Amino acid sequence: MSLYLFQILNGVGLGMIYFLISVGLTIIFGLLNFVNFAHGAFYLIGSYLCFTIVSLTGNFWLALAIAPLIVAALAFLTERTLIKRAYHLPHTYHILITLGIALIIQELTISIWGPIGKSVSVPDALQGVFQMGHFYYPKYRLFVIIFAAVIAFALWLLLERTRFGALVRAGSEDTETVSLLGTHIHKLFSITFALGVGLAGLAGVLAAPIRGVHPFVGVEVLGIAFVVVVIGGMGSFTGALVGGLIVGLVQSLMTTIWPQGSSLMIYGAMAFVILLRPYGLFGRG
Amino acid sequence: MKLELNNVHSYYGKSHVLEGLSLEVGSGELVTLLGRNGAGKTTTLRSIMGIVKPKQGSIRFNDVELVGKETFEIARYGIALVPEHRGIFSLLSVEENLAIAVRTGSRWDIGDVYEMFPRLYERRKNGGNELSGGEQQMLAMARALVNKPELLLLDEPTEGLAPVIVDEIVRILERIREAGVSVLLVEQNLAVCERLADRHYVLEQGNIVYSGTGEDFRQQESIKDRYLAV
Ligand SMILES: Nc1ncnc2c1ncn2[C@@H]1O[C@H](COP(=O)(O)OP(=O)(O)OP(=O)(O)O)[C@@H](O)[C@H]1O
Ligand SMILES: [Mg+2]
Numbered sequence: 001m002s003l004y005l006f007q008i009l010n011g012v013g014l015g016m017i018y019f020l021i022s023v024g025l026t027i028i029f030g031l032l033n034f035v036n037f038a039h040g041a042f043y044l045i046g047s048y049l050c051f052t053i054v055s056l057t058g059n060f061w062l063a064l065a066i067a068p069l070i071v072a073a074l075a076f077l078t079e080r081t082l083i084k085r086a087y088h089l090p091h092t093y094h095i096l097i098t099l100g101i102a103l104i105i106q107e108l109t110i111s112i113w114g115p116i117g118k119s120v121s122v123p124d125a126l127q128g129v130f131q132m133g134h135f136y137y138p139k140y141r142l143f144v145i146i147f148a149a150v151i152a153f154a155l156w157l158l159l160e161r162t163r164f165g166a167l168v169r170a171g172s173e174d175t176e177t178v179s180l181l182g183t184h185i186h187k188l189f190s191i192t193f194a195l196g197v198g199l200a201g202l203a204g205v206l207a208a209p210i211r212g213v214h215p216f217v218g219v220e221v222l223g224i225a226f227v228v229v230v231i232g233g234m235g236s237f238t239g240a241l242v243g244g245l246i247v248g249l250v251q252s253l254m255t256t257i258w259p260q261g262s263s264l265m266i267y268g269a270m271a272f273v274i275l276l277r278p279y280g281l282f283g284r285g
Numbered sequence: 286m287k288l289e290l291n292n293v294h295s296y297y298g299k300s301h302v303l304e305g306l307s308l309e310v311g312s313g314e315l316v317t318l319l320g321r322n323g324a325g326k327t328t329t330l331r332s333i334m335g336i337v338k339p340k341q342g343s344i345r346f347n348d349v350e351l352v353g354k355e356t357f358e359i360a361r362y363g364i365a366l367v368p369e370h371r372g373i374f375s376l377l378s379v380e381e382n383l384a385i386a387v388r389t390g391s392r393w394d395i396g397d398v399y400e401m402f403p404r405l406y407e408r409r410k411n412g413g414n415e416l417s418g419g420e421q422q423m424l425a426m427a428r429a430l431v432n433k434p435e436l437l438l439l440d441e442p443t444e445g446l447a448p449v450i451v452d453e454i455v456r457i458l459e460r461i462r463e464a465g466v467s468v469l470l471v472e473q474n475l476a477v478c479e480r481l482a483d484r485h486y487v488l489e490q491g492n493i494v495y496s497g498t499g500e501d502f503r504q505q506e507s508i509k510d511r512y513l514a515v
Contacts, residue, residue, distance in 0.1 A: 169376050170385055178385075181428070
């Protein structure tokens with residue numbers, strides 16, 4: 001029983017990290033109608049920045065605060081210089097351009113940090129396990145769940161309760177009318193892109209002490225993010241949350257039941273959702 | 286306030302829609318732009334807002350050239366378009382639809398437009414997708430009013446609406462004019478136009494074929510027959 005509880009908590013933690021990655025992808029697609037295949041690569045930068053900052057200063061909290069901001073700033077620059085030129089082009093060009101960016105980031109990562117993965121140690125304050133009766137759970141993993149939930153709630157408030165959020169939602173329906181109301185649409189696009197990509201960077205930081213950092217993880221992360229978004233529905237915050245949790249839980253529970261099949265089951269879950277609801281659980285057709 | 290279009294040419298791809306159009310709207314004027322389906326009325330409004338980019342000609346607003354400017358910049362100069370399709374955000378509540386349009390210093394704030402359109406106040410928590418056609422039109426106009434307009438461009442505001450709602454919209458247009466905001470009105474309902482307008486333009490295949498004062502237009506039966514009869 002406690003083994004299953006352990007795996008369920010693992011699944012929730014994993015799911016929250018998947019949520020952080022996917023929610024950015026889905027918001028960017030919703031507002032900018034832009035397919036970002038470099039999303040996993042920015043996660044990669046987040047995780048390597050975490051590694052470097054922790055190596056240099058020994059301070060994980062500094063990495064948690066700064067690395068996502070650096071990733072967001074890089075995303076902002078990429079959007080301003082390159083990506084904004086591609087919005088008017090068909091999606092195939094978005095894929096080509098961002099796949100190119102992803103490869104550049106991956107190769108730069110290898111030339112800076114080397115081709116072999118590295119590990120990041122759990123911060124001192126979160127070493128060890130949390131105990132409740134006979135149940136033990138690593139403190140750091142518990143922290144990830146709570147921290148990601150706080151971020152999810154803050155993001156929900158931002159999207160649902162602020163003017164900025166209303167503009168993002170309005171823009172995902174009709175950017176032309178948003179411009180007609182005098183909104184600086186390019187600024188809205190850049191900020192949203194930086195925000196969405198910064199969240200992937202944050203996910204990279206949070207995952208680093210659990211999974212280590214590895215230069216080829218970007219592709220895997222991108223694949224999972226797409227599965228989450230397809231399950232949850234393009235452009236949907238709730239979809240990213242529910243989709244992320246489904247994928248995290250399926251993956252984690254499968255590792256105890258049938259380890260070889262855990263990836264297969266994720267795609268199985270995706271196929272199942274597509275058959276029932278082609279636009280995803282929370283997507284609008 | 287002055288809007289001047291001079292020899293404007295606009296295209297959709299290769300199809301030449303505005304063929305050297307010129308018109309003017311002066312301060313505090315309510316001017317209509319009439320013409321058959323497909324004459325180019327909507328395209329004229331979209332050209333002013335920079336949604337369609339004219340290939341030739343000039344559009345000046347308070348002596349600032351608008352051609353080449355972006356839509357949001359043009360909106361910030363004080364021109365608000367209420368589009369034919371109304372452009373209500375279905376995922377946003379009525380209140381949010383208004384809130385994202387508010388610009389400081391407008392003559393009307395959200396409270397004022399709720400007072401003008403009590404129906405919107407009742408529906409303020411409803412989603413944009415829950416509104417009737419008339420309510421959508423009211424919301425689209427209210428949204429333009431909180432956007433600090435000096436010039437309002439309205440594209441067929443009474444189209445498809447019940448007579449009582451048309452009356453309400455006409456009353457609001459009168460109030461807008463009394464407040465000194467200029468209006469360029471595209472409208473098929475001639476009764477509404479004749480009741481409200483200072484001047485009229487008639488557009489045919491991308492060109493102005495008639496312009497005159499309200500008084501003159503009332504006697505131009507042949508113009509109405511030739512260019513406006515269905
Ligand atoms: N997006 C578009 N692409 C190509 N052609 C268009 C487009 N929009 C309009 N047109 C064409 O341009 C011409 C002018 O259209 P416009 O919408 O300006 O007319 P209108 O006077 O507003 O007509 P209506 O009274 O039907 O609203 C028409 O011949 C129309 O078919
Ligand atoms: Mg039209």
